[in-house]
Amino acid sequence: xxxxxxxxxxxxxxxxxxxxxxxxxxxxxxxxxxxxxxxxxxxxxxxxxxxxxxxxxxxxxxxxxxxxxxxxxxxxxxxxxxxxxxxxxxxxxxxxxxxxxxxxxxxxxxxxxxxxxxxxxxxxxxxxxxxxxxxxxxxxxxxxxxxxxxxxxxxxxxxxxxxxxxxxxxxxxxxxxxxxxxxxxxxxxxxxxxxxxxxxxxxxxxxxxxxxxxxxxxxxxxxxxxxxxxxxxxxxxxxxxxxxxxxxxxxxxxxxxxxxxxxxxxxxxxxxxxxxxxxxxxxxxxxxxxxxxxxxxxxxxxxxxxxxxxxxxxxxxxxxxxxxxxxxxxxxxxxxxxxxxxxxxxxxxxxxxxxxxxxxxxxxxxxxxxxxxxxxxxxxxxxxxxxxxxxxxxxxxxxxxxxxxxxxxxxxxxxxxxxxxxxxxxxxxxxxxxxxxxxxxxxxxxxxxxxxxxxxxxxxxxxxxxxxxxxxxxxxxxxxxxxxxxxxxxxxxxxxxxxxxxxxxxxxxxxxxxxxxxxxxxxxxxxxxxxxxxxxxxxxxxxxxxxxxxxxxxxxxxxxxxxxxxxxxxxxxxxxxxxxxxxxxxxxxxxxxxxxxxxxxxxxxxxxxxxxxxxxxxxxxxxxxxxxxxxxxxxxxxxxxxxxxxxxxxxxxxxxxxxxxxxxxxxxxxxxxxxxxxxxxxxxxxxxxxxxxxxxxxxxxxxxxxxxxxxxxxxxxxxxxxxxxxxxxxxxxxxxxxxxxxxxxxxxxxxxxxxxxxxxxxxxxxxxxxxxxxxxxxxx
Amino acid sequence: xxxxxxxxxxxxxxxxxxxxxxxxxxxxxxxxxxxxxxxxxxxxxxxxxxxxxxxxxxxxxxxxxxxxxxxxxxxxxxxxxxxxxxxxxxxxxxxxxxxxxxxxxxxxxxxxxxxxxxxxxxxxxxxxxxxxxxxxxxxxxxxxxxxxxxxxxxxxxxxxxxxxxxxxxxxxxxxxx
Ligand code: FES
Ligand code: FES
Numbered sequence: 014x015x016x017x018x019x020x021x022x023x024x025x026x027x028x029x030x031x032x033x034x035x036x037x038x039x040x041x042x043x044x045x046x047x048x049x050x051x052x053x054x055x056x057x058x059x060x061x062x063x064x065x066x067x068x069x070x071x072x073x074x075x076x077x078x079x080x081x082x083x084x085x086x087x088x089x090x091x092x093x094x095x096x097x098x099x100x101x102x103x104x105x106x107x108x109x110x111x112x113x114x115x116x117x118x119x120x121x122x123x124x125x126x127x128x129x130x131x132x133x134x135x136x137x138x139x140x141x142x143x144x145x146x147x148x149x150x151x152x153x154x155x156x157x158x159x160x161x162x163x164x165x166x167x168x169x170x171x172x173x174x175x176x177x178x179x180x181x182x183x184x185x186x187x188x189x190x191x192x193x194x195x196x197x198x199x200x201x202x203x204x205x206x207x208x209x210x211x212x213x214x215x216x217x218x219x220x221x222x223x224x225x226x227x228x229x230x231x232x233x234x235x236x237x238x239x240x241x242x243x244x245x246x247x248x249x250x251x252x253x254x255x256x257x258x259x260x261x262x263x264x265x266x267x268x269x270x271x272x273x274x275x276x277x278x279x280x281x282x283x284x285x286x287x288x289x290x291x292x293x294x295x296x297x298x299x300x301x302x303x304x305x306x307x308x309x310x311x312x313x314x315x316x317x318x319x320x321x322x323x324x325x326x327x328x329x330x331x332x333x334x335x336x337x338x339x340x341x342x343x344x345x346x347x348x349x350x351x352x353x354x355x356x357x358x359x360x361x362x363x364x365x366x367x368x369x370x371x372x373x374x375x376x377x378x379x380x381x382x383x384x385x386x387x388x389x390x391x392x393x394x395x396x397x398x399x400x401x402x403x404x405x406x407x408x409x410x411x412x413x414x415x416x417x418x419x420x421x422x423x424x425x426x427x428x429x430x431x432x433x434x435x436x437x438x439x440x441x442x443x444x445x446x447x448x449x450x451x452x453x454x455x456x457x458x459x460x461x462x463x464x465x466x467x468x469x470x471x472x473x474x475x476x477x478x479x480x481x482x483x484x485x486x487x488x489x490x491x492x493x494x495x496x497x498x499x500x501x502x503x504x505x506x507x508x509x510x511x512x513x514x515x516x517x518x519x520x521x522x523x524x525x526x527x528x529x530x531x532x533x534x535x536x537x538x539x540x541x542x543x544x545x546x547x548x549x550x551x552x553x554x555x556x557x558x559x560x561x562x563x564x565x566x567x568x569x570x571x572x573x574x575x576x577x578x579x580x581x582x583x584x585x586x587x588x589x590x591x592x593x594x595x596x597x598x599x600x601x602x603x604x605x606x607x608x609x610x611x612x613x614x615x616x617x618x619x620x621x622x623x624x625x626x627x628x629x630x631x632x633x634x635x636x637x638x639x640x641x642x643x644x645x646x647x648x649x650x651x652x653x654x655x656x657x658x659x660x661x662x663x664x665x666x667x668x669x670x671x672x673x674x675x676x677x678x679x680x681x682x683x684x685x686x687x688x689x690x691x692x693x694x695x696x697x698x699x700x701x702x703x704x705x706x707x708x709x710x711x712x713x714x715x716x717x718x719x720x721x722x723x724x725x726x727x728x729x730x731x732x733x734x735x736x737x738x739x740x741x742x743x744x745x746x747x748x749x750x751x752x753x754x755x756x757x758x759x760x761x762x763x764x765x766x767x768x769x770x771x772x773x774x775x776x777x778x779x780x781x782x783x784x785x786x787x788x789x790x791x792x793x
Numbered sequence: 794x795x796x797x798x799x800x801x802x803x804x805x806x807x808x809x810x811x812x813x814x815x816x817x818x819x820x821x822x823x824x825x826x827x828x829x830x831x832x833x834x835x836x837x838x839x840x841x842x843x844x845x846x847x848x849x850x851x852x853x854x855x856x857x858x859x860x861x862x863x864x865x866x867x868x869x870x871x872x873x874x875x876x877x878x879x880x881x882x883x884x885x886x887x888x889x890x891x892x893x894x895x896x897x898x899x900x901x902x903x904x905x906x907x908x909x910x911x912x913x914x915x916x917x918x919x920x921x922x923x924x925x926x927x928x929x930x931x932x933x934x935x936x937x938x939x940x941x942x943x944x945x946x947x948x949x950x951x952x953x954x955x956x957x958x959x960x961x962x963x964x965x966x967x968x969x970x
Contacts, residue, residue: 091904091946239900246905247896247912248889249829249870256828307823308815382833382841382907382945432833433904433946466834685900689951693903696947719838719943727942727949728935 030223033149036189043077043186047146049124049196049217072124072142072194072219073102075150079170079182081106081113083142086126086216087135088118089242090404091433092749093686094132096240098139100682103233105143105226106150107167108181110233115241118406118428126201126407127216130439133648134215136682136745144223145194153184195220201407201441203415203521209440209506210521214408228680229741237685242430254402254431255386259459262388264307265452266314266465267512268300269472272712274326274555281320288313294452298557299516301452303460311465327711328552329561332478336373336774339480339501339548347499347544348526357542360495364486368585372577372773375478376707378722379566383432384469389413389449390459396423397453401446402431408441408508413450416513416520435567435697442508442521443474443564451512470717472511474564475707477503477551481577485538491589493600495540496581500574502527504547507562514558525549530570531578532646535600545574561709567697571647572754576775579643579758583624584771592621593642593762605677605743609651610644613675613736617655624766636661641762643755650678650746654698654755657731658763662786665779668729669699669760674752675736679743687748691735694752700725702757704776800861802827803871804878813859817851818842820858821868829869829909833943840942843910844868845875850917852939869893869909872916892916895959903946914942915956923964930956 033045048071074082083102089095099113116122118129127135147167154172155162157179165174170181198217203210228234245251270276277298283291291304291313300321302314330338361367391397397419403409406426414421438444445462453460464472479502485493504525513520527547552560566572586596594614598607619640626639637660644653657671674691681687704723708716716722761772770785795810802825809824816835821827821844833841835854842854845867867875872890877883889897892915902908911934918925918933925933930953935941944952 239897240902243900243902243905244897246902246908247869247893249868249909251905253828253831253906255831256822258823308812308819380945382839382904382943383831386832430905432906435945463832466836466838689900689903689948692950693947696949697945700947718836719834719940724943724945725947726935727952728931730931730949733950 030148031145031192031194033153034191036191039187039189043188045075045146045149045185045190045192046071047073047142047192047194049194072139073146075146075181075185077182077186079112079180081108082116083113083139084116084123085135085139086118086120086123086407087131088129088404088406088428089430090129092690093240093683094129094135095242096238096686097132097136097682099241100233100238101136101140102143104231105140106147108170110238112170118426120406120410120426125198125217126213128214128439129404130436130750131215133745133747134218138217138219140225141219141221141223142194144225146192148223149192150181150184154179157184200421201411202421203411205522208524208526209508210523211408211411211441211508213411214405214441216407227741234680234682235684235739237683240686246430251430254400254429255383255463257388257400257429258461259388259390262459262461263303263305263456264310265301265303265448265460265462266310267448267462267468268302268314268318268321269468270298270323270557272326273552273559273561274328274557274712275323276556278322278324281317283313283317288316293317294455296451296455297515297517299448299451299512301448303452303456324556325712326555326557328555329709329711330551331711332375332706332708335375335478336480339478342501342548344501344546347546349529350542350544351529352542353540354542357495357497357540360540361484361486361497364494365489366487366588367484368487368581368588369482369484370577370581370584370771370773371480371482372580373478373480374573374576374775376475376709377566377701377705378470378475378707379435379437379473380470380722380724381432381434384464384466385445385473386431386461386463387445387449388459388461389446389453391417391450391453393457395419397450398425398427399446399450400427400429401444402429402434403438403441403444403446404434405439405441409438409446412441412508412510412521413446416447416510416518417450417454418519436565436569437474439565440506440508442510447510447512451516451518467717470722471714474507474562476566477505477563479573481574483577483581485581485585487585487589491591493535493538493585496538497542498577499544499546500527501546502573503550503563505563505565505569507550507564509562511559511562528570529574531574532571534603534606534644534646534651536602537600568647568750568754571645575643575645575754576757576761579645580761580771580773583641583758583762583765587624587765590623592623594619595621597644605651606644606646609675609677609736609738610653612738613653613655613673616675616734616736617671617673619655624762625769626766629767629769637767639763639765639767641759641764641766643758643762645751645755647751648747649744650676650748650751652676652751652755654695654759656756656759656763658760658767660764660767660782665783665786667703667760667764667777667782669731671734672699672731672756673734673736674755675738676748676752677738677740678746678748679740680745681737681739682745682748684737687737688735690749691752692733694749695733695756696725696730698753698756699729699731699760701753702760702775702777704778706776706778798858798862800825800858800866801864802866803868804874809858811858814857816854817844817856817858817861817866818853821853827868827870831906831909833907837939839907839940840910840914841907843913845913845917848917848920850913869912872912875916890916891962892919892955892959895955895962899951899955899958901948901951901955903948907942907944911942911944911952915959918956919960919963924960925956927953
């Protein structure tokens, strides 16, 4: 049940290097194409498709004007991959990154598929593609220059040796060359056996171990190459997902049920005198209004919504009862457990001191700045083209084919830029694509579906709330001897297509469960037992079939599970009367962690002392100051956050005044883009720590706009300092998402430092903070 | 029923057919193919649809098109011309408004969806206050009605740097010319 692939593939080493074949000579032009040794992603993955029939599925094309085209099924998600991939290819090939253009996402124009967020596997693939190509070009140059390969050097796409030189462009001129490289993998498909209902989401993996350059010799990787799409976005030239329009296209708006469980009694009717061009479309519980004019579709859908009748439903516990509901749920076996139960229990029972707590967080939302939007054109011959901003185009392709009961091979997904999704399309599900495809199939016209803001907040999947019980034991020297944790939440893998559920059409079938997402920085803690429990969606038995759908969100699982782990460490440090940084460093021997913690603490001007702050009080009207820290390791990277906050007891308001974030992500590909991701990740992390909470009653989500679901504003952003450590000998690490996950525990620790109270829930809203301060005053 | 209206968009008179209450956003996007302003919330809560109307930021998602007659509408597509005009110069092919150039230089957009509105807000702010402090920038993006400008990707720090960079360019440019 793992979401990310390991850093490097575990494929056995292959000795051979693929050979170039010459398909022909050309009078003009010339190209070297790097293609796959197994078929591109079709539904019959086992049946070989001859290479000639798929000329557009190349990984990389080198043209005789020196330009290079690179293709990846992964798409930009706002964190800079569209720049990183050309940087990586440029260094392995020995060319300038400006010569490389990138095609992303489109299923008919890219070879491999895969998670857009799976940067590490995507980078490893393209690095190998470039390395194979480099070897082939060297051999070609060696023939032309009559020199052995080991006497050749390459710079800026020019091969030189013994005073002679030839460019890559000249090497391929007037020729059509093919290089076929080995890959493995399977096509995405709806798969009832898979835990999230889909398999093949990883895409293809390039096999073998071509010689690659040492990272210390890289020239482009490690520089702040600008992100390629930015000028067009700034000038208004980008074609966004919402901008695509087709001739004969209809605009659609969905009329969703009033609750997540309601079913249709009768669809409302349209006043044709007011809305002459609009039409109501109904399929089981899927109700939509279409019109050639977008504003008419919006106005007419509101009119129809007000007269549409639905059944009532009240199958949710309500957000104010959520954590009580999770605590009292009859949990059976954990869906994942790690570590020895007996050894951990024994170590805990012999400890001198125990620290235990229960932490919790409500549901939160990915909350992109644009609601879902998509366009589908399902044609009479059963073929379909869907324009999408999904982060797993091949997965969604499989979903659409399954829902429409058409062949996978007949579905083409085209990717366009759109608002960042933060993981909600990672499993290839959900979104407006399903609605658009279903409506287009029914209406035999291209249909563009834009969810309105309320639809998106109420009907998109959420990141489920959770509760974690966690305890540790300390020995006489204030060293932790064991930690035991039990995490309880709802399934977070529901990539079903909501339009398909409502329309009664087939969709994927995810299984309930959860996983352990922590990566362990504390090798000096001898015993630990971790358990994760995942119940089905809230309202999973709803008559509509929908319920409160749970999905992963940025830094999935680990964002949640790191908060209790690091909060407990802070509580234990306080119980031990130790500085929280010194306390952590006593529990790890990982040099990367130690160096990063020290560098970040230095940047934050951290003064060692135990928490709480000796000045901590909880009197009304006086501002209280606190500081706290948190760390996390993830995907070969290490992250540290240090928060400084001011608490105003009279209002319960917290302002984060300074946040220092440190990252060691192995070899830094692009320091500036990493800095951007660190700064912006901190904004999202503080937002989660202080503000974000989905509210729901017994039938529906009630936080359905930006005044109900608050996120951090610019004025609430602190000063942010960044610390980066780059290492040539550690490979690449995930470089964007962990920034948000190191904020909540650091802020909670700062709150304890300021007030002497350990908060055990996020968000630290004014109401919750006021309640905490009041409880303490009452108790004292 | 749809009326014919004349709109002045980015310095050009354009004729459109729309019912009077249609929000400006849909007319700009669907009739005039001016796609800089985008739908984010449709209820004046985010800023993704912001345009300048006679120099002031307006949320096009809630502004009826009928209220626009006789007014000058500027979207990000029109920022280069706005800048050239203020300098009394012609718009060259590569001309950018200093705010746009600063957005590129500071690498502001992540997904970029909110950034058209963010640049519109910057142009309005710098017209009123050519050298804003960090506190004034934060205030303008947060407390000015009808709502804060929201960026879910969290690019606020980059926006502040870019506004300051544009401010430097625009004020030094003003002195030298
Ligand atoms: S779309 Fe107009 S303010 Fe959000
Ligand atoms: S850049 Fe993505 S919402 Fe602002």
